[in-house]
Amino acid sequence: MPGPVRHALTALFLPALLFTSQASMAELPTMTDAAFAECKAGLQDKAVQAGVSADTASRVMADVSYLERVIELDRRQPEFTTTFADYLNRRVNESRISKGREMLAEHKDLLARVTRETGVPAPYLVAFWGLETNYGSYFGKMQVPSALTTLACDPRRTTFFTEQLIAALRIIDEGAIPAEQMEGSWAGAMGHVQFMPTVFLKHAVDADGDGRRDLWNSLPDAMMSAGKFLESxxxxxxxxxxxxxxxxxxxxxxxxxxxxLPLAEWRKLGITDAFGNALAREPIEAALVVPSGHQGPAFLAYSNFRVIMGWNRSEFYAIAVGHLADRVAGAGGLQNPPPEDQPALSRDQIMQLQETLSAKGYSSGEPDGILGSNTRKAIRQYQKAEGLIADGFPSGQLLQALDIQAGS
Structure with a gap:
């Protein structure tokens, strides 16, 4: 699934780690023309029952086609994890920072208005925009009604994608955009800020006063909608x-x-800002995040970090948004950049890690090949027992101790 935001989709698709380098897939299931036509008819009826006009439902669904490529992308199983260094370097690079600063200046009046109405500072709005569509340069080329119908007719997540399809039809019904122009990601994320249809219905706004909520062609609508969503x-x-x-x-x-913990507690533990200065004496809580383990950068994540993860449930993404916002606003790079030589693990290697830890008495549950919170907890318990730094990170040292060969 591409970089665009998933919102509700993240609960279904995003594991704790991100993966790249696609593995070979099993043969994809096929759907006959007759079966797809029957499914389309049923979805059309459901849309009308949900309040979509019969004319819109009939007209749009008549032009819907089965997109095998969507099923291929949905079923694709990634092979290797992406390290934090690779993730951050790809997304927060000099080109994106420079372009973000240009966009911040070019749209300062609009962004200031959004900030006044939502409380979200301009650099964050620009950062989301940059990560989602590279400042509006790529929205996705999939025909959204066809993509969502294809996914709704697939048995794995019928309920979820039926809801998204009906929402997309309602968006067309209200006149936000013609059906033939409704393009987006393979999973249905749309526009400058890649809203899913249900998120669009709930949070998109008409900020330019033309009577339409247009997240494709109206930057005021897109930026204000992003701000309203974050505010909510x-x-x-x-x-x-x-x-x-x-x-x-x-x-x-x-x-x-x-x-x-409160910032005061982190201060007592000896934590300072990145330049060695005392942490601010503010009455807020924060969580410590170490995406590369003890060898990489450390972050204190405030409440807005959790808001960012409500947009995309990935710590890597949330850090990238925050760091890009800082850079766009004029800050420098990280004082402790993530190491470039950390291992990228395959799902099989993570499963082997889980099985090995379980055999030693540090169970993370049923092995699933995903480096989630339970696996990190098991790693931390093993590290502590063995006198290693208990950062919960699958370092090369840990893999060597457990006789697991790292990927590349």
Missing amino acids: MGWDGDYRWGREVLLPENFDFSQADGRR
Whole structure:
């Protein structure tokens, strides 16, 4: 699935780690023309029952076609994990930073208006825009009604994609965009900020006053909609997303387990900002995030970090948004960049890691090839018992100790 935001989709598609380098797939299931026609008819009836006009439902569904490529992309199983260094370097690069600063200046009046109405600072709006569609340069080329119908007719997530299809038909019905122009990602994310149809219906706004909520052709509509969505999830305009921090020597990395502590408590543990200065004396809580383990950068994530993860449920993504926003606003790079030589693990290697840890008494549940919170907890328990730095990260040292060969 491409970079565009998934919103509700993230609960279905995004594991704790991101993957690249596609593995070979099993033969894809096929759907006969007759079966697809029957499914389309049923979906059309459901749309009308849900309030879509019969004319819109009939007209749009008549032009819908089965997109085998969508099923291929949906079923594709990635093979290797993406390291944090690779993820961040690909998404927060000099080109995107420079373009973001241009966009910040070019659209300063619009962005200032969005900030006034939603509380979301302009650099964050630009950062989301940059990560989602590279500042509007690529929205996706899939015909959304056809893509969503194809997915709704697939048995794996019929309910979810039926809901998205009906929402897309309602968007067409209200006149936001003609059906033939409704293009987006293979999973149905659309426009400058890649809203899913249900998110569009709930949070998209008409900010330019033309009577339409147009997230494809109206930047005011897109930016205000993004701001409203973030505001609805609890964006706190008084604080930033978080910050890079420095940890003291011999820091207990078991603290980086998602727990939220007041900044005063993190100060007592010896944590400073990235330049060695004392943390601000603010009455807020933060969680410590170490995406590359103890060898990489550390971040204190504030409440807005969780809001960003409400947009896309990936820590890597949330850090990228925050860091890109900082860079667009004029800040420099990370003081402690992530190491470039960390291993990329395959699903099979992660399953082997899970099985090996379980055999040693550190179970993370049923092996699934996903490096989630339970697996990190098991790693941390093993590391602590073996006198290793308990950061919950599958480092080369850990893999060597467990006789698991790292990927490349």
